[in-house]
Amino acid sequence: MGNHLPTRMTHLGLTLRLALADLRFERVASLCQIIGLAALLVPLLILLGIKNGVLTDRTTALLQNPESLRLTIARTAAYPRALIDSLSGDPDVRFVAPHPVVLAVVSDFAGTAPGAPVVPRVSLLATGLGDPYLPADSAAPGPGEVWLSASLAGGLGASPGDRVTALMPPKSGEPDGGALDFTVAGVIPAGTWGRVGALLNEADLFLIQDWTDGHVQGADLDPLRGNTTPRETFPSIRLYAASVPAAFRLVDRLAAEGVPVGASLEEARALADLDHALTSSFRVVAGVGLVGYAAAFAASLWNNIGRKRRAISLLRLGGLGRAPAALLPVLQAAGIATLGWGTALLTYAAGAHLLNATLGPSLDLDGPVTRLGPSDIAASATAAMAVALAASVWAAIAVTRITPQQGIDDG
Template identity: 35%
Template sequence: MLRLALADLWHERVLFLCSALGCAAVLAPLIVLFGLRQGVVAGLRAELLDDPRAREVVSVVNRTLEPALFDRLAADPRIAFLVPRTRALSATIVIENPAREGQGVRMELLPTAQGDPLLPGLVPGADGLVLSATAAERLGLRTGDAALASVARSRGGEREVLSLPLRVTDIAPPAAALRDSAFATVPVLLLVEDFLDGTAAADARPGSEAEARARPFAGFRLHAARLEDVPALDREFRLAGIEVASRAEAVAGLLRLDGNLALLFLAIAGAGGAGYLVSLGVGLWAQVERKRRDLALLSLLGLKRRALLALPLIQAAAVALAGAVMAFAIAASVATVLNRAFAGTVTGDRPVCLLTAGMGLAAAGVTLGGALLAAVLAGLRAAAVPPAEGLAEG
């Protein structure tokens, strides 16, 4: 039956080619539209993912947050990284290059820990610092150099200074900090806060991580596991009365764009696809009506009903596959033109229209399924042709 169906298509190859081109004419724009959606959204998503702060959520108002809250947050699967933060007024320190005495730079002291997305693979250690690129340049410090951190307080009319000899373990990536800053472990930040509060002596040194995590903190800095988690976390913290700063609006805008483009694609694909399937079904039905005598003779010669049913299905599958191949070839050509025309203007160096082999296979599969569905009625009509018609019209 397969050979008979293909031989019939070859006999009417002009009609077959027209049907395949009709399928390609409907399918190619849909593939281009889907490629544009994938390219634009993937490009915008990649730009956000390239920014280490895109998934960051930071508390901006000093609160008293108990260790139990941090335990709950650490157990939340939506949170990939969490580090507590001391009061903003206590997170300022002077870093000095010992080789440039008296030329210290006041900067923000930021908490960090193992697995910090802002510092991929960089851990300062108990007596180390990770300097921002701008701070390292101003101080003339490089990885491995010694540095002196100091903070002053006035107590009983006397000025006291806490001095901490530290080492620059690494230089932070430029995107991690846009201004002069230094990353240190939580015990270092707590020591600075305790010294300014008057509860630590000038010769005190940082405690252990375990002791630090058992204390309440004024805030936190966390990174969501996925971009999609940022708006939800931002909303939940604000409902709980904790003011935070995040890229929730930008992320939510990207997700809305993705959803709107998906809705647009489904609407256009549904309208265009339904129209084509109706057209294909009507064409196959017309072919069955035109070949009623031939089908009746085949039935008279002993061809079973299921074989007659398969005839339009096989031909519809051939049309669908040929149309899908043509459509993907046309879409690939259009995508090449679009990517060259919009190179570097919309999504950086990423393609604005992204087509993959998986899309081609998916398009072929969906088209094949739709064509077979459209051909079922024609197949049932072919199977219902009585053998007697072949004799009557003969």
């Protein structure tokens, strides 16, 4: 076995040199095949790059707007704590929290200093870790703490550490309304939440709603904080999906569990339709182009073997084995694929730069119009090599049928 290995390596080296020499000799035909492969790959790379660039930008914008992936529970019911716990562990869920009613909970807000301004009809929501309105890595407010929207903080002139008060209007027949004091834990960045609103601890939000519904009494609600009975069911749920596909899966899951969802997913649906259209277009163009090129390339390699049948037969007669001889078209195809792919990548880089410079400003994208990641580049190289090697199979089989005797007979 040790004596056979050097011989095999020698034959393989000889085959490689012969394959490269033939490519140089047939330089015009080789150049045409390289250009042909590059001409096929460049549009595919640009189409894939545009798909990645546009979709990445649109998806990023969508995820930065939590309302785009908010699922609205359409009916008030007694939703168990177990459902909320189950949703919080679902990877399709970005954030979930209980909510007292289908519509918004509102109250007035004021600073605690004398003569402080009052901001009417502030929207109140229960919050927690992972709330899309809270800055990343921010701690959720505990009892007695509140995060203010930028517009509410501006209206109150409040900043973190200040004291503010939620004011509920008097009930029918009663002289005084309710009040619940808070410490400002933080201010939500402008543009994240466009409403005049406040994010509260779950217990504080339900305490305000209980007072509004008449379940608790008294004008000062501060002593009641922490003294209410823990809830096991909730009238509604505040729910946000983790991604566009996740939103549609959640709608199906909740519908199967009997939870009606009035999701407003127009932006998500439009993005999904765009993804489907671009993906389908890419697959059709790539499939037709690669199959067509493979067929033409296979015919070219087979024709080249037919023209050089006598030369290959003489090489066989001189001691070149059948397997090394069969590698001739395979190595040629691999060389053409490598050069064609490299040419395509360089051409794509130039085209991408031009597209980003000309179309980027008009499309108002935050990132480049077209982009390819390392996995995309690796996939394109794999596809080019796979097509070339598949095309070489026919020619390799033809080589195995050439015998040394044919060289003598033809001579």
